Amino acid sequence: MTIRGVHIRNRIWVPPMCQYSIFERDGIPRTWHTVHLGAMAVGGAGLIMVESTAVAPEGRITVHDCGIWNDSQRDAWKEIVDFLKSQGAVAGIQLSHAGRKASVRPDWNYAGASGAMPEEEGGWQVIGPSEIPFDAESKTPRVMGPADIESVISSFRAAARRSVEAGFTVVEIHAAHGYLLHEFLSPLSNTRKDAYGGSLENRARLLLQIVETVRAEVGSDVAVFVRFSATDWSEGGITPEEISSVARWCHESGSDLADVSTGGNVIGVTIPTGPSYQVTFSELVKRNADVPTVTAGLIVDPVLANEIVTSGQADAVYFGREHMRDPHFTFRAAVALGAEMDYWPAQYLRSRPQRVVKGSSSKVAF
């Protein structure tokens, strides 16, 4: 698949997955990230989207998040990106600001503690479109004024520049899962009365300004994705039809692909999860907005994924947790689909599946 000038060797992709593993609290990725992401590149994934990476310190979900707001972070990412590329994978980065969902404790790391991280422990005052906290445990956001909006846009601009300098050829803008840009999009978290609230055009304004800014910064060769939550799974929330319109506007403003996810902006909702439960949203956005999409969500079967792509419901499939269970998942998928791979790491050649002589000539097996 080729998007802009970016050729991606297959449509099995790794979605962004936070690792909360920067124990030094400086946003600099280290050995964990090299191993975690590197194994998936060795394992044949087409595109690897590195986790939600903060464009500013106060945009982190936790103090253990990755960042790309300074040159040290950029240089650390470059080493990882160089390795991913050396294995033939395309390296993407998800740029994010957590908004009102920032400054929380990663619960697995704090003896079961969760909720807001107080300032005396390293937390900070969070910002958002309106004075509505995410839940009862969360901090109440400070309402963003014009200077905050300017500052967020310029943080995305600088992060996009550093991403390109680090060698990423795909930049994904995180506008899903209840983080800042989703907070602006959804009427459940945005009750502003200014040019950034009210109508869909107004709620989408900040995202579109960021898409335009990022596109201008990365130049014409880098692909820009936007991750959306197509529904809040809640009465009065954002709808798939609205997200289809926003995806089209983003496309007109310079993005190349819509990454269609759901949820994350409000708690206490019922989500009918199950294998491929988000695919219908991808299909709808793809059809309504006429943009390429990637889908994700409990897809583990390569045959099902192949059907999703060949039937035109999505252009590619993100396999998340399945890649954590098996970073060489793409090799297995190729075998399951009887597909020829023109890629296999030289060091692993002796593990390469052999053709089965009996039966169909297209079959391979371990």
Ligand SMILES: Cc1cc2nc3c(=O)[nH]c(=O)nc-3n(C[C@H](O)[C@H](O)[C@H](O)COP(=O)(O)O)c2cc1C
């Ligand atoms: C450990 C973990 C971390 C995640 N972190 C992110 C993230 O940084 N950004 C994001 O947009 N989604 C994140 N997600 C959601 C995944 O990108 C993906 O959409 C989701 O896991 C569904 O795909 P799967 O069922 O194949 O895992 C995360 C999911 C997991 C399991």
